[in-house]
Amino acid sequence: MSRLDAVIGRLKSQRSCLNAAVALIGEAPGHVLELGLGNGRTYDHLRLLFPNRNIYVFDREVASHPDCRPPADRLFLGSMEDTLAAATARLGAKAALIHADIGFGDAAATERNVATLGPLLPGLLRQGGIIFCDQSLDGVSDFTAITMPGDVAVDRYYGYHKK
Numbered sequence: 001m002s003r004l005d006a007v008i009g010r011l012k013s014q015r016s017c018l019n020a021a022v023a024l025i026g027e028a029p030g031h032v033l034e035l036g037l038g039n040g041r042t043y044d045h046l047r048l049l050f051p052n053r054n055i056y057v058f059d060r061e062v063a064s065h066p067d068c069r070p071p072a073d074r075l076f077l078g079s080m081e082d083t084l085a086a087a088t089a090r091l092g093a094k095a096a097l098i099h100a101d102i103g104f105g106d107a108a109a110t111e112r113n114v115a116t117l118g119p120l121l122p123g124l125l126r127q128g129g130i131i132f133c134d135q136s137l138d139g140v141s142d143f144t145a146i147t148m149p150g151d152v153a154v155d156r157y158y159g160y161h162k163k
């Protein structure tokens, strides 16, 4: 598989998971959390899918396409280690959906990032809420793996609900 194939597969998987989230959360109350604004691609897709839900966004900085900038009052800027804790205090465990796109090119740095951030996530998600992540969160207590959309290859993307 070429790197082009891998990128295309990853983006298609992200889109399939976010699309699947619409039916998975249904009418359940709660906001959406986007961890990793980056270029703003998945944030933009979430805005289309969930026009009536507040979407709170986390990143170190805003480096997204100008059309994909969240409103200032829904943006948590800084290290997620700090901002997720701040969001837990402000928002509580009330998210219906978390999308976490928190990997780097560096596998060891990604592993450290997930080890730090993963345990903070259950505190933001409502019971029965859904999380899709580009990294495995198998080690996070309170999360149970869900059946992934059929077009998402094994270990390409990961989905869980909170017990």
Ligand SMILES: C[S@@+](CC[C@H](N)C(=O)[O-])C[C@H]1O[C@@H](n2cnc3c(N)ncnc32)[C@H](O)[C@@H]1O
Pocket (backbone or CB within 6 Å): 035, 036, 037, 038, 039, 040, 041, 042, 043, 058, 059, 060, 061, 078, 079, 080, 081, 101, 102, 103, 113, 117
């Ligand atoms: C893969 S990019 C996200 C791409 C984005 N979802 C998109 O569709 O354009 C990951 C982003 O997460 C942010 N990030 C990862 N770990 C972070 C951390 N611990 N604190 C703050 N930002 C973090 C990075 O700054 C980067 O912008």
